[in-house]
Amino acid sequence: MANGYFGHDNDNADDIRPAFHIGQHDSTRSETLTNTQYGRVLNSGFRFVTTPITNTHFHERIVQLVSDSQQQSGSRVDPIVTPITPGDTTLFPEAYTSGFIGQVLNLEVDYANFCGVRSIIVPGPRQDSTQAGSGRGIAQYARAIQEALLIGTRVNLIIHLPMYREPGLEEKAAPLSISDETPDNLQSSKEIDIFTSWDSWHVIRTVCDYDTRLFVALRIPRVLPSKDLQMRWFSEPLQYLTYCPSTFQTNKGGHPSLGRPHQELIHTYMRLKHAPYFLLCDVGPELQDEPAAEQKIDPESTSQFPTLEDAAAATQPAKTDHKVQGHNAYLAYLRHLERQQEPYTELELNTLTNFQDWLQSPLQPLSDNLESVTYEVFEGDPVKYNQYEIAIEEALKEWSELKKPTSSPDGVVIAVAGSGRGPLVTRALQASETTGVPVKVWAVEKNPNAYVYLLRQNQMVWGGRVTVVKTDMRAWKGPVISPPDAPVAHGKVDILVSELLGSFGDNELSPECLDGIQHVLAPDHGISIPSSYTAHMSPISTPRLFADVKNRREGGDTNAFNTPWVVRLFALDFVAARVPDHGRFQLAWEFEHPLPQATMDTVALRRSGGVVGGGGGSMAGGVGANDHNARQCHLTFVCKSRGVIHGLAGYFEAVLYESQIEEDETGNRPKVELSTLPDMIDQKSKDMVSWFPIFFPLKQPLYFPGDSELEVTMWRQTNDAKVWYEWMVEAFRLVKNMVAVHAQTRYDD
Ligand SMILES: C[S@@+](CC[C@H](N)C(=O)[O-])C[C@H]1O[C@@H](n2cnc3c(N)ncnc32)[C@H](O)[C@@H]1O
Incomplete structure (x- = not known):
């Protein structure tokens, strides 16, 4: 059947794709479904209702x-709502699906909670706080949700x-009272501000203090907005994507379908580890032939609550009902899209999806001794080691071409x-074999357990080389070059290979x-591989991570907001625009190795206490021997759309080796590099997963208006005993002629 989305697909059965959970909602439904009706909806392919x-x-x-109360002129007291009666509901504890609620939220939520309902979809406010005259309404709405x-x-x-x-497409509902009506002149603005709905959400969740039981059901429009708004919602806790028939277009075969932008949005959103469910609204099946449950319970019998048995009997299906439910074209189309989803790659299946937005404390390989299993995880990513091997190969080739001296008669040390x-020792030996340049290799490690492993590797794999x-x-002190029976003498190293880099x-x-x-x-x-590395950052909106860090602090981790967390950032919105001179990702600072001899001499002088007055010693009270490793940056990010940030995403790049011979036509020397920057990783070290980004959280989310500048100041602080970061963000x-300022200051020790 052409374009009907019934056909078999030829995909590899082993491919694993994001699963679509599709439910059904009927906006005209006023009663709880009977078992038969519920069964029918499930039989037509929906998973929930x-x-x-x-x-x-x-x-x-x-x-x-409300009407009675308004007629009592002068009455400023709210009317008292009597409790829910059996006539007010057809939901009883044995029925437990999710549902819409309307007015008088608390009564309904309380009753639903009693019935065992776990998810309640609450219609959002019909007007947004940024629309004139609506601010108070949103505040009240948010307060009601909090309660x-x-x-x-x-x-x-x-x-x-x-x-x-x-x-023109917003739902029109009968207002409860005259004061709920909006004057026409407030609705007639021709300008469309696409962020107002997100603004309302932001107010609601802020009032609710980022409660982790608060989610969004996002109604997808027929015409999608710009990508920045799509990504803003992507970063929010999405539970449902709701689609009405009006969202769909009709294809040549007369069937509902979605255009390319919609398909891309679904593709992006469904890569989330906790992907939203779909809710198809008002797409059938028709269930009118089944008598409504309400008709079977006398709405006036408010004094008597039916027994569970009575209630169950009243909702039994009619025995004569044999109507077969038809094919649902909207559902079939979504199932078709489900089959079109890209299968998960090996990397996504094994690593990336599991680690999405999962906060990890950074490793401390200097102060802690890593376990074997941690090394095994490092070794699982070949990309990093391949890059190192290429860098060592290039260095050895050029060593030979430039006829550079070696520190050992046996070869390059x-x-x-x-x-x-x-693993890097193995790669160094391989690079020597590939290039034919002889080497003398030393493995230096402080972890006593890894040392045992290295000795065994030397025996079993490296042939004692x-x-x-x-x-x-x-x-x-360096490689021992004296014979065993002579006084100990130390030589030098030609190539120092290290991998001590963090996120x-x-x-x-x-x-x-x-x-x-x-x-x-x-x-x-002598050279160092890496020869340099740089830190980069970008301000981000990550409401879920903010809630996670907040919960950790409330759970007793008092340093949760002072910790830079290692995390595979995923549900995030990069709020900064890409504009000339102010990129989305900006360079914080750089380190180069080896250091110039003059710097090393100053360090040695300070350590020996030889610098007195004028420049010796740090403000922190030590001798200042590590002051040359302090850094500071002040960066300006441009934000076109308004939003909120919850912290800074940190990345790095490293130059492992830069050619000393070759130059391209623009005078640049070819480099072997590593990068974790989202816009560079594919070019420099594709598929590398050894490092996830780092997240520097803010203690309070920082809201900024449209066309703002975010100024980020960060310090790498050091005294003679430790190193720490401090960070601060301001919105301007x-x-x-005036400048509005918000400020945040955070530090880590
Ligand atoms: C990130 S791991 C990398 C290990 C290995 N090169 C790899 O790629 O799998 C860093 C290693 O450096 C070691 N290390 C860190 N600081 C050290 C120090 N000051 N002296 C000796 N080893 C050190 C740690 O014990 C750890 O084994």
């Missing part, structure tokens, strides 16, 4: 109450909101500083360790 908590009887009762979360202690509240307010279980040394690299480059103290071993490097021709907006 919504039910109202209360019925029209309840709604009419409330409207009447409902307290009352419904086990339910998730899911606020149904449009992605943006499509002009390579020391792998911080060898772990030895490596000298293994157990020491802190900063205390190593922000320098955060695992690579600069401090490499400074400490630099004295073994051959002074004139130019208002005629």
